[in-house]
Amino acid sequence: MNWLDEINWDENGLVPVIAQEHGTNKVLMFAWMNREALAETNSTKQAVYWSRSRKKLWRKGEESGHVQTVHDIRLDCDEDVILLSVEQAGGIACHTGRHHCFFKILHNDQWRIDQPVIKNPEDIYKPVA
Amino acid sequence: MNWLDEINWDENGLVPVIAQEHGTNKVLMFAWMNREALAETNSTKQAVYWSRSRKKLWRKGEESGHVQTVHDIRLDCDEDVILLSVEQAGGIACHTGRHHCFFKILHNDQWRIDQPVIKNPEDIYKPVA
Numbered sequence: 001m002n003w004l005d006e007i008n009w010d011e012n013g014l015v016p017v018i019a020q021e022h023g024t025n026k027v028l029m030f031a032w033m034n035r036e037a038l039a040e041t042n043s044t045k046q047a048v049y050w051s052r053s054r055k056k057l058w059r060k061g062e063e064s065g066h067v068q069t070v071h072d073i074r075l076d077c078d079e080d081v082i083l084l085s086v087e088q089a090g091g092i093a094c095h096t097g098r099h100h101c102f103f104k105i106l107h108n109d110q111w112r113i114d115q116p117v118i119k120n121p122e123d124i125y126k127p128v129a
Numbered sequence: 130m131n132w133l134d135e136i137n138w139d140e141n142g143l144v145p146v147i148a149q150e151h152g153t154n155k156v157l158m159f160a161w162m163n164r165e166a167l168a169e170t171n172s173t174k175q176a177v178y179w180s181r182s183r184k185k186l187w188r189k190g191e192e193s194g195h196v197q198t199v200h201d202i203r204l205d206c207d208e209d210v211i212l213l214s215v216e217q218a219g220g221i222a223c224h225t226g227r228h229h230c231f232f233k234i235l236h237n238d239q240w241r242i243d244q245p246v247i248k249n250p251e252d253i254y255k256p257v258a
Contacts, residue, residue, distance in 0.1 A: 003238050018147055018156055025154030027147055030210040042235065074231040075240055077223050081159040083231040094206050102203040102212045106171065109132050111204055 004035055008080040014050060017082040019093065021100075022071040028093035028100040031058075033082065038073075045070045047086055064124045066090045090119075097121045133164055137209040143179060146211040148222065150229075151200040157222035157229040160187075162211065167202075174199045176215055193253045195219045219248075226250045 007015055014032045021028055031049040033041065037057055040048045047068035051058040061067030068086035075082060094101040096117060103115035136144055143161045150157050160178040162170065166186055169177045176197035180187040190196030197215035204211060223230040225246060232244035 003235060003240055006240060016145060016159065018159065020154075020156055025149075025156075027149055027154075027156065027212055030145065030147065030205060042238075073235040075233040075235070076159060076230040077225050077227075077232065078230075079233075081230075083156055096206050098206075101205040101207075101210075103206065104204040104208075106132060106202040106204070109171075111132055111135060 004039060006079055007035075007038070007075065007082075008078065009035065010080070014052075015080060015082055017049065017084060019047060019068060019084045019086050021093075022085045022087050026100055027102060028068075028086070028088055030101070038082065041070060041084070042073060047084060061089060064090070064092070064095075066092050066124070068093070092118050092124070095121060095124075097124055133168060135208055136164075136167070136204065136211075137207065138164065139209070143181075144209060144211055146178065146213060148176060148197060148213045148215050150222075151214045151216050155229055156231060157197075157215070157217055159230070167211065170199060170213070171202060176213060190218060193219075193221070193224075195221050195253070197222070221247050221253070224250060224253075226253055 009015055013034050017031050017033050019028045034050040037048045037050045047060045047070055049058045067089045071085040073084055091099055097119040098115045098117055103113050104111040105114050138144055142163050146160050146162050148157045163179040166177045166179045176189045176199055178187045196218045200214040202213055220228055226248045227244045227246055232242050233240040234243050
């Protein structure tokens with residue numbers, strides 16, 4: 001049996017994906033993959049997601065250079081969630097220029113930002129000349 | 130503004146939730162919450178999810194005793210994913226009796242189980258007499 005067939009893809013042919021930093025175990029980001037994205041992620045060892053807003057493959061880092069090198073790929077008990085362990089190029093996983101996307105923490109019923117911007121997004125995503 | 134109103138709930142009124150172990154940062158499980166579940170999670174500091182299959186609140190550990198005490202609640206950049214840091218009672222988050230749900234790892238294009246069963250599920254979920 002093909003390992004991709006063992007995944008319980010949702011009604012849109014997608015599976016939720018958690019990307020975790022190899023070594024620290026920090027959760028960097030959350031995204032989605034379709035079958036093609038997961039197959040390419042495994043064959044290239046570079047994280048490829050499915051962009052639901054752009055409706056196309058999203059090769060993480062293709063614009064920013066902040067690629068994710070995949071250390072291992074895990075599947076959960078219900079076979080419907082993927083967990084990646086990755087090495088994050090540039091130490092920046094978030095499009096806001098932060099290390100990870102979960103930079104808002106609830107404190108006294110208010111969301112507070114507790115992670116610094118490492119690089120200005122305008123310097124990450126340079127317009128094509 | 131109410132902190133719950135800042136969350137981008139999906140078309141079903143849900144948000145995906147990642148539960149991570151406080152201290153080790155291991156990802157224990159993935160589930161969903163509705164507004165009521167997240168509000169109760171914050172007020173009680175015990176993880177409460179929304180069971181999509183049973184269509185009701187799922188107070189984690191209500192049958193097994195494997196409750197999750199919430200250390201902190203994080204929100205991502207797009208305000209549509211929650212990350213919980215929790216202390217896992219019994220050290221068992223998965224209904225299979227394992228520490229966490231991501232016990233299948235891809236190796237040579239095959240899923241392999243690399244985590245032991247800590248407690249037999251039949252001993253966790255005892256039938257009501």
